[in-house]
């Protein structure tokens with residue numbers, strides 16, 4: 203086999219440079235707006251993987267100058283308590299973004315809570331209004347992980363137009379919005395999922411110019427499933443326990459094997475994860491600016 207060293211789609215480096223831009227934008231606008239952007243991440247229980255993400259988000263927020271209104275609830279929290287928390291954040295003029303960290307314990311109705319977040323503060327892009335805008339290709343808050351993938355592709359001048367894209371996974375958080383964003387960028391999009399046969403997955407994957415696995419199964423995508431020269435963006439997150447009890451993250455892709463076949467590859471860690479955090483900050487800043495503009499025009503209208 204010829205060794206093609208795939209280009210590394212370095213989400214970590216891009217996220218860092220985006221964060222520098224956000225920091226400058228906030229520093230410029232904050233004196234006019236009179237307060238920093240505010241982001242509330244709501245986490246329930248002790249899911250260790252979620253805790254990593256929440257910690258990364260809080261660190262990134264404080265780095266760029268976004269105020270955190272995060273709350274951590276015990277696993278015993280009730281639906282009503284979370285509803286009250288969301289209602290208070292919806293009404294709080296210092297909060298621009300609200301993110302309900304998923305998954306939630308099974309006694310809670312996650313959908314009802316996501317629907318309760320005001321669409322203008324839906325930093326995760328999961329409210330039906332924002333999902334509907336995505337379906338319609340209208341501007342709106344976009345789901346952070348797939349938006350991060352699109353931003354990463356753009357940075358490396360990878361244009362999905364006319365390409366065959368395969369998304370593996372159809373979750374509301376990643377797979378479905380990912381497929382819609384690739385479609386919006388004029389790719390020919392297929393979606394494989396848990397009911398797709400192994401042989402169909404193989405056929406579809408080997409035809410894909412852009413392959414986006416988002417399943418959470420280590421080793422799902424080996425070099426035999428990748429078209430030579432394809433772009434592979436690993437969105438899977440698998441938390442592996444090391445022999446010494448510590449943990450490391452890996453994705454759906456056999457990175458070393460696939461690197462020899464693909465033309466470009468986004469690793470885990472260091473690829474889509476940091477981009478997700480960056481786009482969450484970007485959504486929060488967008489909401490901050492939009493709400494300020496809305497208020498300003500309302501004030502003018504009242505004169």
Ligand SMILES: Nc1nc(=O)c2c([nH]1)NC[C@@H]1CN(c3ccc(C(=O)N[C@@H](CCC(=O)O)C(=O)O)cc3)C=[N+]21
Pocket residue numbers: 214252254255258301302303304305326346347375439451470471472473474475476478479
């Ligand atoms: N409502 C909601 N929105 C989400 O966007 C959401 C969620 N729930 N639930 C869980 C998943 C997972 N997720 C991650 C984001 C970034 C990293 C991340 O920062 N990863 C880094 C660092 C990993 C590390 O620190 O080891 C990396 O891949 O390089 C990981 C995981 C967001 N999610």
